Amino acid sequence: MSKLSLRALVPYAGMILLMLLTGLLSLLLINPVTEAGLGAFEDPDSIANPFVFLFIMLVFTALLLLLIKWKAQSVISAIIGICLALVMYYVVSSLLLIYTPTLPALPIAAVVALIVILLLWYRPEWYVINVAGILISAGCAAIFGISLSIIPVIILLILLLVYDAISVHRTKHMLTLADGVLRQKMPIMFIIPKSRGYSYRTSGFSIHDKKEERGAYMIGMGDMIMPSILVVSAQVYAGGAGVLSVAGVALPALGALIGGILGLSFLMIPVNTGKPQPGLPYINAGAIIGFLICCAIAGSWAWIGF
Template identity: 45%
Template sequence: MDTSTVKKYIPFIVMPAFLVIVELGALALSLPVQAAGLSAFQDPESVANPFIFLAILLGFTAFLLVLIKYGRKNLIAWVIGISIFLTFGYIFAAMVPMVMGAGYAEIAVMAALAVAATVLLYRYPEWYVIDALGLLLAAGVASIFGVSLGTVPVILLLVILAVYDAISVYKTKHMITLAEGVIDLKTPILFVIPKKRDYSFIREGIGKLGDGGERSAFIIGMGDLIMPSVLVVSANVFTGGVKYFGFFNLPALGAMIGSVAGFAVLLHFVMSGRPQAGLPPLNGGTIIGFLIGWALIGFA
């Protein structure tokens, strides 16, 4: 295999590697997130939680689509920027006390870190900055929702979102419209994996997703890495079994392996060059892997 062929397949190694990094990061953050009392839902086992999540998602998506339709892209940038800042604030609220304890000085450090991370993303949205901070952002979000939802509500949520993702990409195509609007603004809520060494997201962007043309980079929606990771964390928090290496149990490990297998299926379709709904294979593989790991607890 020559060098050019190896370079061609590097992005297909990096993408699932990002998924594993987010899952491991989410697992590592789950304890400080719990210690900080960060929770998205009061009752983790309530099956109403996935529908609340979906209602918020649909409302936020509809709001952004309206703004795109009427050309209010600056407002979109502000809305997403504030959301990113607040999310970083929650993440650093869990991380900083691990090092400094709790107090007014620590609150100032949390706020400063959240501001710095958000400003860096918007002032210099190069692909490696977006990816590095995106991994932290995705791991933090996955951890917060993972400790907030029991495994049954998470599985229900993943099934609902997989169906919604397929409809929004292949049928209504509004997710493609939303993604293109986000890309045009160079808004840092996705992962960018270059196909060539000298690629610059700032200079080149991505191009139109539906034109079938050759693009200089692959993109992955942040949700495609967050949602499987939510089940990984939930499995580790809410199911029993031995914690291997003191870190994860069999259901969580099974979910991780299943998510990577689902990613392999997704990459097969990504090779076509057309936009793909990531959540059906990713969520499906993660759920199957979790169920196998959960069944194996009785044999471990």
């Protein structure tokens, strides 16, 4: 393979690494998040949970679209900044309370969250965004993963893959949302440079740019969070005694992680055309299929209820 071909593969490898790190970190956060009582739903088995999740997401999306239409950039920045700071605060405080209980966890977590937000605000380089994105995505995945048992998670992933396809290919409102947020350099997406000298601060990113004009690839944090939710849920609700595991990771959880990565790899084929693509149809489908295959291998079907 030529040097040029190898160089072209580096950004794709970067995307896979981001998903791998998000999934593994979300598994490490299971105990701290559980001990901190950060569950999002009271009844993990309720079939209503994924529909509540989708409704809240639609309301939040509609609000951001209205703010983009009204050109209320400062309000958008404040909303996203507060949301990111809260997740970062909960993640850091949970880790500190479990692993360093003698330290004043809450003040330290607040300071860390503030520093991260300030870095994202004043120096939104791609590496700052990506490091913060991994922590935030893993935290969200851990919180929702422990809050939703397997069947609600699968329903949620199916609903979201359908919604993602419609919002990108049919209504196209997700493209409007993504471009509106990216133009303000707001960190709700991962940025993977195509070249070493790329700077998000100076070059920016627009989905309306031609393929050859883009200095980086972009993938939404949701594309990393959703399969990781299934990874966490599989570890909690389809793991346990008697279930095959690898280095402490239950085989169904490992299958969801590998399946999501394979789905992301297949996504790279249409992405290479330069046209915006919905990621969740590939990623969520891969995670679900990988999970089910490994459930069959491990004989882990107790989560079905019979």
